[in-house]
Amino acid sequence: MGEGKSLSKAILFGEHFVVHGTHAIGAALSKEIRVRISKSDKLSINIQTGQIVLDASRKILDSMDLRGNYSIEVDAEIPSSAGLGWSAAYSVALARAAANEKGITLTPEQASQYAYVGEKVFHGNPSGFDNALCALGGALMFKRGEKPISVKIGAPLHLVVAYVPRTSVTRDLVAGVSRIKEEKPEFFSLLMKKEEALVMNAKDALAKGDIPLLGKLMDENQEYLRQVGVSNPALEEIISLAKKGGAMGAKLTGAGGGGCAIALARSKNDTKTIMHAIGTKYLVFEAQIG
Numbered sequence: 324m325g326e327g328k329s330l331s332k333a334i335l336f337g338e339h340f341v342v343h344g345t346h347a348i349g350a351a352l353s354k355e356i357r358v359r360i361s362k363s364d365k366l367s368i369n370i371q372t373g374q375i376v377l378d379a380s381r382k383i384l385d386s387m388d389l390r391g392n393y394s395i396e397v398d399a400e401i402p403s404s405a406g407l408g409w410s411a412a413y414s415v416a417l418a419r420a421a422a423n424e425k426g427i428t429l430t431p432e433q434a435s436q437y438a439y440v441g442e443k444v445f446h447g448n449p450s451g452f453d454n455a456l457c458a459l460g461g462a463l464m465f466k467r468g469e470k471p472i473s474v475k476i477g478a479p480l481h482l483v484v485a486y487v488p489r490t491s492v493t494r495d496l497v498a499g500v501s502r503i504k505e506e507k508p509e510f511f512s513l514l515m516k517k518e519e520a521l522v523m524n525a526k527d528a529l530a531k532g533d534i535p536l537l538g539k540l541m542d543e544n545q546e547y548l549r550q551v552g553v554s555n556p557a558l559e560e561i562i563s564l565a566k567k568g569g570a571m572g573a574k575l576t577g578a579g580g581g582g583c584a585i586a587l588a589r590s591k592n593d594t595k596t597i598m599h600a601i602g603t604k605y606l607v608f609e610a611q612i613g
């Protein structure tokens with residue numbers, strides 16, 4: 324038997340654009356996914372899920388030289404397809420469970436690398452940021468193909484996270500953005516430049532703990548995400564309710580098309596007002612970064 328767990332994540336700035344080469348900033352969230360594997364006569368999983376999870380699991384186990392069949396038990400504190408990195412966190416937890424079964428311990432970097440094998444099955448063309456955040460923890464700045472670096476958080480971020488079920492899957496949302504890149508290269512390249520500048524400003528604002536500026540940058544980032552077609556009416560409603568409730572800024576997090584939006588509160592006290600403003604139509608919880 325082998326056991327492993329992983330943190331989940333929220334991307335604060337740069338999702339989608341990071342797939343095409345900008346920097347992005349995100350942080351691990353304390354909500355976990357835990358995986359337990361035990362030898363069995365066929366590869367199976369205890370949750371209702373598509374074949375893709377079994378395919379990704381097989382790839383991860385094979386890459387770790389664990390050839391036999393396993394029954395996989397998953398216990399997740401986050402919903403899947405929510406933008407909180409279910410697939411990456413599952414892949415990290417499974418890699419750690421497989422290592423545990425083999426009697427070895429993975430470094431965070433190794434856990435991230437094995438999880439990336441799973442992410443490729445789930446998403447086709449993942450940037451690698453989600454698995455890095457889930458495996459390494461903390462707040463990170465990431466650029467595809469480079470080693471993630473730790474980001475300084477000058478003042479804690481009090482976030483309200485609101486969830487609405489997704490109408491599209493990450494793979495299709497990522498492919499949709501790639502189509503825009505192909506069809507409108509000049510438009511996309513301008514957005515990439517703007518996004519890169521925004522992420523650099525956000526890094527400085529995070530270090531200084533400049534909450535009003537971070538809110539403004541979140542709003543701006545949401546505008547770029549709208550322009551590549553990954554927002555949707557439910558996310559827009561959450562964002563507008565959060566802003567009416569006093570959020571300094573709000574945006575979708577992760578792939579979009581539904582899933583989660585994050586709203587930045589001025590202080591911990593303000594999170595309650597924002598949650599109240601979003602109301603009961605959506606699943607809402609608080610998260611603190613830093």
Ligand code: PMV
Nearest residue numbers: 338339406408449450577578
């Ligand atoms: O929605 P999630 O948790 O699968 O996050 C996807 C993040 C993207 O930037 C859209 C894709 C990627 O590989 O970085």
